Amino acid sequence: MSVSKAAGYTARIEPVMENCIFAHRFWILAGFVVATLFLGLRAMDLRLDASYTKMIPTNHPYIVNYLQHQDDLAGLGNALRVTVSTREGDIFNAHFLARLREIQDELFYIPGVERAWIQSIWAPTVRWTEVTEDGFIGGQVIPEDYDGSAASLDTVRDNLGKSGQIGTLVANDFRSALIYVPLQNTAPESGEPLNYRNLSELLEERIRDKYQDDGIHIRITGFAKLTGDLIEGASIVMLFFMGACVVVFILLLLYSRCLRNSALVLLCALVAVVWQLGLLSLFGIGLDPYSMLVPFLVFAIAVSHGVQLVGSIITDASRGVDRMTASRNSFRTLFYPALTALMSDGIGFVTLVVIDIEVIKGVAYAASIGVATIALTNLALLPVLSSFLGVSKRGIDYHKRMEVGRHPFAHYLAHFTQARYALLAIGASLLLVGWAAYQAQSLQVGDLDEGAPELRPDSRYNLDQKFLTENYSTSTDVFVVMAKTPADGCTSFEALTKLDRLHWEMSNLPGVQAVSSLSGEAQRVIVGMNEGNLRWLGLSRDPAVLNASISRAPEGLFNRDCSLSPVLIYLNDHKAETLNSVVAAVQDFSDRHNSEGVRFLMAAGNAGIEAATNDVIKHAQIVMLVLVYAVVLVCLLTFRSLKAVICIMLPLMMTSLLAQALMALLGFGVKVATLPVISLGVGIGVDYGIYIYARLKERLDAGESLEDAYYAALKASGRAVAFTAITLAICVGSWAFSPIKFQADMGVLLAFMFLWNMLGALLLLPALAWLIGGRRKAVGRWLSVQA
Known part of the structure; x- marks a missing residue:
């Protein structure tokens, strides 16, 4: 009996979709090849986009006030601070002051600089003032007749002492001087948002590399330089991505013992990523330092769903079913669970748009497009390719050996449908929830560290x-x-x-x-x-x-x-x-x-x-969490049972609360970098419960007991759930070694949520099924869908 029938559907859509896909599989495969080539070429044009206004909540009253008076506040928004220091002695020498002027002149001609507002001790607007018996006298800190002589250097020293700029444009120890460089939000030549990657590269090439030497040290700070460094550091994501592909392929091979099916899962996941990047380019959406991580997550989700489908195909193949029938059966059996899980993923990502910050909305758009591509590659491309290639003899033999006797993994976990183990799981969960609720009270919105928390100290x-x-x-x-x-x-x-x-x-x-x-x-x-x-x-x-x-x-x-x-x-x-x-x-x-x-x-x-920004995040996080759990409606529509919703959602909610407690414990604030993780973790984690519950429902409706039904569900989907959770946790956990701190933080949180969502689906879900069923013999009637 198919899962969709168990869910109360007429299942008319499944044969239609199945016949449409497999009856025209050559044309579908050709279409995927053409589309992948086209979108792959478009993906090569994808730009890195990180404008200043995308990082701020432009509709917040504070920012509305700022933007309304932006012309009157030139120099008080987006700006660079270039600090030039001498390695020996102080700044009062001709060589240092000449170098400082050269650097200021170089900065003056860098595109995007608000030239009228540049300040340093060389700027004519930086003046000294003195009160005398004749009234005020004053002038430029570095006078027009400065010639680098000892006398003129003494004059500069005296003027500086009367300017009030010590500690502002000159260091307190007189060993460095600062150039304050306000920036425009758009490039004056093109009118496009200022390209911070190019700006950062220009600063390195024309300022630091050109003027820093054994006697001069240059330091550059400011939002634009921070963003440029983030983009530069985030490029290491490609190394993590390639490493993840290798790790996933090796683990897939160990899981299935089938080279062709392992390659299929990896190929379809990569096609989903290529389509996502190509569509982003087609829609004119760029990547920024935050959304650069989304293709990795799309790859992870695609692998997670692909393992379920391939596992079902291998199971049928080991029973002697031909490759076409095995692919058809797997499509038919997993169509609704996969569609439900992907819809849940999409809802989790779309909820990010309630946060009125363009950079987070960009994450939502990129992730939602990625989920749509996964629906096509995993529900169409993967079964079609499998119908051509089938399963290797080695993979079939390995699966037959695994099916012999009682599987220790499934046999042990099936005990959680019994009273003793179920009460133990529920009691432990309640204790964890109590601790997490207490710990999460100290969670704060905003940065908790000095400096730029996006980068390592x-x-x-x-x-x-x-x-x-x-x-x-x-x-x-x-x-x-x-x-x-x-x-x-x-x-x-x-x-x-x-x-x-x-x-x-x-x-x-x-x-x-x-x-x-x-x-x-x-x-x-x-x-x-x-x-x-x-x-x-x-x-x-x-x-x-x-x-x-x-x-x-x-x-x-x-x-x-x-x-x-x-x-x-x-x-x-x-x-x-x-x-x-x-x-x-x-x-x-x-x-x-x-x-x-x-x-x-x-x-x-x-x-x-x-x-x-903190205010927007503070008010949006509650709304976002409420909307994230709108996946309840998806589960309710799919399974037509409130019991199913409880079994799937309660473990998920516990993991979210534990993640907030972990953030408070590790000193992570709720901010632009960490808030999307909660939504992403929930969206991906719900897949585990849906797949396991779908298999459980199928067996219960066949008349099996709760323990036997859960044992069979574990053999069918539980092993795949555990495999994908551990594999993905290892992959995102590798981000902990990234030079970008917010990427490392996201990796730790996502790895934690992957593992805890898996444990919740494997341990707490059957315990809740037992609790809801009580002592009734007909547990299946409590959990089954009523027509």
């Missing part, structure tokens, strides 16, 4: 970032609050007073290093206008004095029509706890002080964008 980028943090006073983590006023209103006493209050409250908030605002600059100028007497440190009510006080404020602290004034809050780090504290404090302040004259808007700066 000893990576070149994080070492560069660490140098910057240790040698400069001004943090690279900047949270920007925008004070919005009517035109020409930023100099009003009301606006400056409220800015001053925000400045004070933020300066005294734990986790804040420093604050820069227009009110602070205005007060310093007022002191300077009064011979430097600190008793004048404050804001005047005289509009003329206030207007004069901001005339010397640095660029960027107010816009051209004086309707926007950013408050720059420099943070110790961008950890979730720090960002949450700042957001709460600013929100409380704005609730108390917003008025028609001045409104405080969040947020810009890299820390502000990070806070918005």
